[in-house]
Amino acid sequence: MYGPILKGKKVILQPAKLSEAKQYLTWLNDYEVTKYISSKSDLTLDQEKEFLKNKKIDNEVYWSVYTKSGKHIGSTGLHNYSPTHKRTSWGIMIGDKSEWNKGYGTDILRTVMAYAFNKLKLNRFELEVFHKNIAGLKCYAKCGFKKEGVRRDFFMKNNEVYDSIMMSVLRDEYKN
Numbered sequence: 144m145y146g147p148i149l150k151g152k153k154v155i156l157q158p159a160k161l162s163e164a165k166q167y168l169t170w171l172n173d174y175e176v177t178k179y180i181s182s183k184s185d186l187t188l189d190q191e192k193e194f195l196k197n198k199k200i201d202n203e204v205y206w207s208v209y210t211k212s213g214k215h216i217g218s219t220g221l222h223n224y225s226p227t228h229k230r231t232s233w234g235i236m237i238g239d240k241s242e243w244n245k246g247y248g249t250d251i252l253r254t255v256m257a258y259a260f261n262k263l264k265l266n267r268f269e270l271e272v273f274h275k276n277i278a279g280l281k282c283y284a285k286c287g288f289k290k291e292g293v294r295r296d297f298f299m300k301n302n303e304v305y306d307s308i309m310m311s312v313l314r315d316e317y318k319n
């Protein structure tokens with residue numbers, strides 16, 4: 144499902160529109176954007192539209208990400224959200240490369256964390272990141288994530304093998 148509109152310091156998170164499908168397809172076919180994401184790269188426009196229409200999966204919550212000046216820069220979402228266990232995993236793609244390293248990723252993550260801990264009352268917020276994704280690792284460390292394990296040779300992308308770094312923030316750590 145799509146999440147409610149959330150406002151951060153620099154971004155606005157809102158439900159995706161079908162008119163964004165072409166843009167998502169361009170980003171998903173960009174090798175640099177998807178280098179460290181376990182995404183499909185051979186989607187058609189119709190498949191992407193279907194995907195945007197059908198985001199009614201119980202344990203997934205999606206948003207399109209816009210800057211405060213109204214520029215669509217990517218997407219983010221909760222994955223494997225479990226109300227029962229009060230935990231979620233999380234993912235992000237800033238598809239517009241010209242907007243990397245400007246603090247948007249950090250603001251998006253902080254905005255979603257606030258929603259997860261304050262509104263959904265979760266106890267645990269986790270993510271996984273390719274071990275060579277330096278921007279991601281730095282961004283997540285800035286947001287208080289602790290490394291809790293490594294899944295060796297977990298991801299395979301473009302014939303390269305990557306470890307998965309597992310990171311999390313717990314409720315008490317978020318509050319303090």
Ligand SMILES: CC(C)(COP(=O)(O)OP(=O)(O)OC[C@H]1O[C@@H](n2cnc3c(N)ncnc32)[C@H](O)[C@@H]1OP(=O)(O)O)[C@@H](O)C(=O)NCCC(=O)NCCS
Pocket residue numbers: 176177179180234235236237238242243244245246247248249250271272273276277278279281282
């Ligand atoms: C990874 C991603 C979410 C980070 O978001 P962002 O807006 O670019 O990141 P931020 O600007 O908030 O923070 C990035 C930090 O990494 C640093 N950084 C980026 N590339 C770096 C590099 N090659 N070496 C060292 N530091 C680097 C930046 O300087 C910044 O740190 P600072 O604030 O201390 O200066 C974003 O780049 C992205 O979506 N990339 C493509 C998809 C992807 O990889 N998704 C993540 C899957 S887990």
